[in-house]
Amino acid sequence: MQIEGGRLTILKLNLMDSGMYQCLAENDHGVIYASAELRVLASAPDFSKSPVKKSTLVQRGGEVVIECRPHASPKASISWRKGSDILKTNKRQTILEDGSLRITNVSKSDGGRYTCVARNPFGASSSTGSLVVKEPTKITVPPLNMDATVGESIVLPCEVSKDPSLDPTFKWFFNGKLIDFNRQDHFEMIGGGPAGDLMVRNIQSKHAGKYVCMVHTMVDSVSAAADLIVRGPPGAPEGLIVEEITDGSARLSWGSANDNRSPVTMYTVQARTPFSIGWQAVRTVPDSVPGQMLHATVVDLNPWVDYEFRVVAINSVGVGEPSLLSKQLRTKAAVPHVAPANVSGGGGSRCELVIMWEPVPEELQNGEGFGYVVAFRPVGTTVWMQAAVASADASTYVFKNESIPPLSPFEIKVGVFNNIGEGPFSHVTTIYSAEEEPSVAPSWIWARTLSASEIGVYWEPVSWKSSSGRVLGYEVLYWEEGEVESDAQRFRVTDTMANITRLKGSTSYYVAVKAHNSAGTGPPSAPVNITTKKPPPSQPPGNIEWNLTNSKIFLNWEHVKAMDNESEVIGYKVVYRENWHRRTSVVETNRTSVELDLPPGEDYLIEIKALSDGGDGSSSGPIRIPKMSSLNSRGHFSFDVGKISYICTFMSFIAPRWILYNRN
Numbered sequence: 330m331q332i333e334g335g336r337l338t339i340l341k342l343n344l345m346d347s348g349m350y351q352c353l354a355e356n357d358h359g360v361i362y363a364s365a366e367l368r369v370l371a372s373a374p375d376f377s378k379s380p381v382k383k384s385t386l387v388q389r390g391g392e393v394v395i396e397c398r399p400h401a402s403p404k405a406s407i408s409w410r411k412g413s414d415i416l417k418t419n420k421r422q423t424i425l426e427d428g429s430l431r432i433t434n435v436s437k438s439d440g441g442r443y444t445c446v447a448r449n450p451f452g453a454s455s456s457t458g459s460l461v462v463k464e465p466t467k468i469t470v471p472p473l474n475m476d477a478t479v480g481e482s483i484v485l486p487c488e489v490s491k492d493p494s495l496d497p498t499f500k501w502f503f504n505g506k507l508i509d510f511n512r513q514d515h516f517e518m519i520g521g522g523p524a525g526d527l528m529v530r531n532i533q534s535k536h537a538g539k540y541v542c543m544v545h546t547m548v549d550s551v552s553a554a555a556d557l558i559v560r561g562p563p564g565a566p567e568g569l570i571v572e573e574i575t576d577g578s579a580r581l582s583w584g585s586a587n588d589n590r591s592p593v594t595m596y597t598v599q600a601r602t603p604f605s606i607g608w609q610a611v612r613t614v615p616d617s618v619p620g621q622m623l624h625a626t627v628v629d630l631n632p633w634v635d636y637e638f639r640v641v642a643i644n645s646v647g648v649g650e651p652s653l654l655s656k657q658l659r660t661k662a663a664v665p666h667v668a669p670a671n672v673s674g675g676g677g678s679r680c681e682l683v684i685m686w687e688p689v690p691e692e693l694q695n696g697e698g699f700g701y702v703v704a705f706r707p708v709g710t711t712v713w714m715q716a717a718v719a720s721a722d723a724s725t726y727v728f729k730n731e732s733i734p735p736l737s738p739f740e741i742k743v744g745v746f747n748n749i750g751e752g753p754f755s756h757v758t759t760i761y762s763a764e765e766e767p768s769v770a771p772s773w774i775w776a777r778t779l780s781a782s783e784i785g786v787y788w789e790p791v792s793w794k795s796s797s798g799r800v801l802g803y804e805v806l807y808w809e810e811g812e813v814e815s816d817a818q819r820f821r822v823t824d825t826m827a828n829i830t831r832l833k834g835s836t837s838y839y840v841a842v843k844a845h846n847s848a849g850t851g852p853p854s855a856p857v858n859i860t861t862k863k864p865p866p867s868q869p870p871g872n873i874e875w876n877l878t879n880s881k882i883f884l885n886w887e888h889v890k891a892m893d894n895e896s897e898v899i900g901y902k903v904v905y906r907e908n909w910h911r912r913t914s915v916v917e918t919n920r921t922s923v924e925l926d927l928p929p930g931e932d933y934l935i936e937i938k939a940l941s942d943g944g945d946g947s948s949s950g951p952i953r954i955p956k957m958s959s960l961n962s963r964g965h966f967s968f969d970v971g972k973i974s975y976i977c978t979f980m981s982f983i984a985p986r987w988i989l990y991n992r993n
Contacts, residue, residue: 344369373452374401381445381458387435388465388492388549397428397445399454405447412441437462463548464492470524472542472555477532478646479561479589484519485527487542487553495546499525502541534561534589561589563642563649566596566623576632576661576695582624586642586649593620593642598627599651601637604692608639608651620644632663632695662696665689665745665752669701672743674760676847679735681763682728686743686755694721698748701726708738708759717746735764735848736799767791767798767844767851771825774842776859781834781896781943784859787826791844791851801846805829806853810837814856821845834864834943835894863896866946870901870921870937873949880929882954885922889939889946896943908932908953927954 331338335354339346352363379398387393397407407428409416416422416430423431428447432439440462446455470488477483491497499518501508508516508527515536520526525544529536537559543552564587573580586593596618599608613625620642630636638655641648669686677683684703700719703726706712718726738761744754773789791800805827808817817839820827832838839856870886889898900919906912908931916923917940927933933954939946 339367342369344371370402371451372400372402374399374405374447374449374454376400376445376447376454376456381443381456384459384461386461386463386548387432387439388463389435389437390465391435391549392431392433393435393460394425395430395432395443395445395458395460397430397447397456399428399445399447399456401447401449402451403449405449405453408446408448410444410446416443432460435462463495463546466491466495466497466544466546466549466551468542468544468551468553471553472527472540474556474558476558476560476590477529479533479559481532482528482530483532483557485529485540485542485555485557486524487526487544488520488524489544489551491523491546492548495548497523497525498545500543500545501525501527502543503536504538529557532559534559537590558590560591560646562647563588563591563593563644565650566640566642566652569638569640569652569655571638571655571658572624574636574658574660576663577628577630579627579630579636579638579658579660580624581627581638581640581655583640583652585623586652588642588644589646589649591644591646593644595620595643596622596625597641597643598625599639599641600627600630601639602631602634602692604634604690630660631692632660633697634692635659662747662749664750665693665695665699665747667693668745668753668755669743670755672741672755672758674741674758675763677727677763678729679763679765679848680729680731680733682730682733682739682760683763684726684728684741684743684760686724688722688724689745691721694745694747695752696747696749698746700746702744702746702751702754703741704744704754705739705741708740733762735762737762764846764848765798766849767800767846769798769844770852770854771803771842771844772854774840774854774857776840776857778859778862779828781862781864782832783828783830783944784832784838784840784861785826785828786840786842786857788842788854790825798844798848798851799846800844802844803827804843804845804850805840806843807838807840809833810839810858814839814841814853817841832861834861836861862943863894863941865941865943866891866895866898866939868892868939869947869949870939871949873937873952875935875952875954877954880927882925882927882933882935883922884925884935884937886937886949888921891939891941896941898939898941898946900940902938902940902945903935904938905933905935908934 347367347369350365350367354361376399378400381397385393385395399405407424409424409430418424421433425431440460442457442459444455444457467490469490470486472485472487475483487499489497510516510518515530517528518525519528537557539554539556541552541554566586567584569583571579571581598611598613600611601608611627612629613627618625635657637657639651641651667689669689671687674684682705684705699721700717701723702715702717704713704715706714716726738759740757740759742754742757745752769791771788771791776784776786778784786805793799802821802823804819804821806817806819807829808814837858837860839858841853841856843850843853866889868889870889873886876883891897900917903916903923904913935952935954937949
């Protein structure tokens with residue numbers, strides 16, 4: 330033992346040195362103690378807690394370190410065996426300071442069982458593990474640098490050769506970031522087994538960059554990279570400005586657009602106004618703006634219109650995004666250059682000349698203070714009369730003068746003006762002044778009663794004369810006795826007769842007729858008085874019987890007696906049709922019976938009405954005659970419709986007979 334400077338040193342420590350040690354320090358002021366226990370450890374090497382790894386995988390040609398870390402006191406010396414052969418250090422095999430075995434440039438022959446042997450003064454121990462040598466993984470079909478166009482789909486290959494006992498795992502990285510195939514729809518891994526190809530669908534410009542295929546196995550990892558160049562339509566031109574604007578042109582300039590790896594071949598200019606539908610391509614100088622030119626003059630603009638502009642670049646791939654909009658600017662004002670369209674006229678009231686046109690659209694008015702110049706003259710004269718209409722929305726001008734003869738021809742034209750000056754006139758058109766109302770009433774008016782609800786009116790036509798006015802048709806007026814003519818019902822016809830319908834029965838009416846034309850109606854004729862006939866009988870035919878023999882139906886019914894306020898019965902109308910058909914047939918008779926020839930095999934519907942001077946009476950209601958397949962049918966049929974009861978009886982060898990009983 331040695332004590333030096335307050336430090337106790339024990340040389341060649343052994344188990345006997347274990348125990349409690351106390352240090353004493355003193356001076357003139359006192360004494361102080363400090364104690365410590367020394368425990369001397371001594372153990373043989375032990376691998377129970379850290380054995381050699383049972384199996385270590387390594388690729389052929391690679392490097393491997395097999396660890397050997399036994400627990401021992403004091404530290405054990407280490408040696409290695411392969412099988413029963415003791416390993417010696419050489420260029421490829423080295424025992425490291427911590428006892429691990431490193432083998433470089435591993436070959437197939439290096440595979441086998443390796444044993445680490447540890448020794449110290451208290452004993453020796455060993456632990457054994459296996460080294461398994463696998464074939465290295467190689468990328469045999471790496472991804473290649475590729476060019477693609479926006480919208481296309483491509484496949485980047487990645488195929489490997491590997492040890493048959495190993496399963497590869499493929500991962501793809503885009504610009505250094507792992508691709509998440511569950512979230513990035515454009516990417517899909519295809520293949521399987523030794524292939525993990527990457528499909529990029531519907532390629533966009535953002536997909537350009539570096540792609541890395543990384544393959545992992547339990548033994549090694551390999552990777553290969555490729556660059557994808559995406560060619561797409563150009564980007565948006567930048568910095569668009571309007572340098573100068575006139576009444577019909579604008580000079581524009583802009584910055585170049587990103588060509589997206591395909592040179593810009595040309596630029597197009599688009600414009601928008603408050604009157605246009607969306608963006609429209611406009612004419613420029615030059616007509617086609619080449620890709621290296623960053624300015625152009627837009628021409629054929631309308632004066633006094635607000636314009637916005639934008640520029641679009643084009644390359645071999647397609648049309649790019651438009652630039653940001655220019656400031657909204659208004660072209661300068663100018664004289665109008667478009668005349669009104671569809672100039673016409675005519676009609677109107679007496680002594681009027683009506684001139685009409687289609688207003689000029691606001692975008693063609695070219696400035697403030699827009700209006701129209703209306704010029705007209707009688708046909709055959711040389712001097713134009715003019716009138717200014719100071720409303721941009723006006724479409725009609727009426728010249729009224731008592732000296733204008735009716736239906737007189739005039740030449741007309743309509744021009745335009747604004748605060749800058751006068752524009753062009755339209756083509757000359759011929760129209761006619763207004764005509765006068767007919768001055769003569771129809772003559773020889775007479776009427777006759779057609780029924781309780783209808784009368785016929787007849788008259789002589791009014792002959793046309795310039796002095797009496799042109800006649801385009803007639804207006805018929807009618808009113809009940811006791812009413813005034815101003816409340817009359819009226820309608821127009823072009824013939825010299827008319828039927829007035831929907832009248833009341835047994836009612837006195839007055840009827841008058843007027844001639845009319847575009848100027849209005851003329852004086853009425855003297856009214857004629859006529860009374861409608863009594864209403865038709867309201868009672869329908871009753872007690873209807875019918876017999877069916879072969880294809881003949883015999884019908885008979887009771888006579889209808891009219892009431893005192895109804896028209897007398899002069900006959901009967903039988904209306905019949907096949908069931909489910911609309912076309913009807915009518916038979917009229919002055920008797921209370923009728924015989925009908927009806928083809929067999931169909932259902933029929935029959936109605937009977939009384940006839941009178943007042944019109945058709947009430948219908949009996951539809952009577953259904955069922956189709957008969959044989960005369961041997963038997964059966965009984967009864968049903969009610971309103972107040973009518975139907976009973977049907979069929980007898981063998983006896984003609985079927987239906988009787989309709991009126992419950993009244």
